[in-house]
Amino acid sequence: MTHFVLVHGGWHGPWCWADQIAALRRRGHDATAVTLPSDEIGPGAAAYADVIARAVRRPGHDVVVGHSLAGLAIPLVPDRVRIGALVFLASLLPDPGRSWRNQLGDERPMADWFYTEGLPKQDRDDRGRTVWPADVATELFYHDCPPEVAAAAAARLRPQSPTPVAETTPLAAYPDVPMHYVGCRSDRAVSGAWATAAARSRLGTGVTWLDGSHSPFLAAPDGLAEVLLTLETR
Numbered sequence: 001m002t003h004f005v006l007v008h009g010g011w012h013g014p015w016c017w018a019d020q021i022a023a024l025r026r027r028g029h030d031a032t033a034v035t036l037p038s039d040e041i042g043p044g045a046a047a048y049a050d051v052i053a054r055a056v057r058r059p060g061h062d063v064v065v066g067h068s069l070a071g072l073a074i075p076l077v078p079d080r081v082r083i084g085a086l087v088f089l090a091s092l093l094p095d096p097g098r099s100w101r102n103q104l105g106d107e108r109p110m111a112d113w114f115y116t117e118g119l120p121k122q123d124r125d126d127r128g129r130t131v132w133p134a135d136v137a138t139e140l141f142y143h144d145c146p147p148e149v150a151a152a153a154a155a156r157l158r159p160q161s162p163t164p165v166a167e168t169t170p171l172a173a174y175p176d177v178p179m180h181y182v183g184c185r186s187d188r189a190v191s192g193a194w195a196t197a198a199a200r201s202r203l204g205t206g207v208t209w210l211d212g213s214h215s216p217f218l219a220a221p222d223g224l225a226e227v228l229l230t231l232e233t234r
Contacts, residue, residue, distance in 0.1 A: 002063055002084075004031040004228065005055045006217075007048075009068025009091075010038060010160040011132060016153065020217040023225040032057070036070070041127060044163040045094070046170045049076035056081045065089055065228065068189065068214065072100060072164050078175035085178040087231060089224075090190050090214050093198045094169035101165050109198070113188035114140065129159035140188050144213045153218060174202060180231045182224075183207040189214040 004024060006017040014033035021031045034055045037043045052073060056062045060082040066074035071091030077083060095103060103109055110119075121136045132140065134154040142150035181199035183192055192207075199207050208227060210216050216224040 002029045002229070003057045003061070004029065005052060005062055005064045005083075006031050006033045007052055007064065007066040007070040007074060008033065008036060008038075009066075009070050011130075011137070011157040012067075013156065013158065015156055016215070017217055019221040020224060023221040024228070027225055027229060029229070036073075038069070038160055038164075039129065039158045041129070041161050041163060043161070044167045044170070045073040045076060048073035048164065049080060052077050053080035056083060060084060063087060063228070063231075066091055067217070068092060069160070069164060072169065075171050075174050075179075078177050083177060085180065085231070086175070087228065088179070088181045088199070088203070089216075090184045090187055090195075091181065092190070093195075093202050094171045095202065096169060096171050096173060099166055099168050102168075104165075107194065109191055109194040111188050111191045118188070125159050127159070129161055131159050132157060141215050142213060142218060143188065144186065145215065145219045149218055153215070179203045179205060181205055181207045182227055182231070183209050184214055184216060185209055185211050187214045 008016050014035050017033035024031045032055045034051055036048050061084045063085045064074050064077055064083050065087040067089045069092055071088045072094050074086050118140045123131050125131055137154040137157055138150045142153055183195045196207050199205055212219045
């Protein structure tokens with residue numbers, strides 16, 4: 001049995017992994033979904049990694065899966081606790097010495113839809129945290145989910161602090177552990193071309209592709225479970 005530590009991305013929470021945990025348990029495995037302090041202004045990637053490390057049950061064996069923004073934090077976890085592997089799911093990847101904001105300015109890591117249809121409609125609250133209108137979030141994150149699932153998920157999104165994006169990554173170098181990248185072919189958030197190049201140059205690996213949107217844990221949890229278990233055996 002493998003225990004997976006599931007780490008949500010920006011604006012989300014542990015609730016988004018409920019169907020994924022059920023899919024893994026049906027296959028004889030287990031998982032824990034963490035709650036990142038992502039609506040708090042102060043904590044950055046290092047604080048997120050502290051939270052993730054505390055969820056590891058079997059040091060040296062657990063697989064940590066980070067979705068989207070969580071990719072900025074999960075490579076810091078092996079400095080805190082031994083793990084079996086890291087899985088970057090439709091994930092941002094830190095570049096030592098730079099912030100994610102630097103990457104946004106120097107590269108084009110996000111999908112075209114994000115720049116043309118999503119970002120112009122993103123908003124900020126009075127604390128400078130980013131928020132999404134529900135209709136935009138539905139199209140950005142959940143466009144292939146059943147309508148009722150997409151609506152329920154969009155309604156639960158919370159503000160995201162700018163700290164993990166603005167700070168220079170605390171990552172000095174990627175850890176010496178097995179690392180995998182899982183991309184989504186119809187992702188409207190992360191660019192597939194960027195993910196392919198960055199996974200190769202930073203993780204030393206290719207991309208394992210899933211059909212569908214940025215949120216396979218809601219759209220296709222059984223398919224994602226099969227991919228995670230296949231990766232875990234490599």
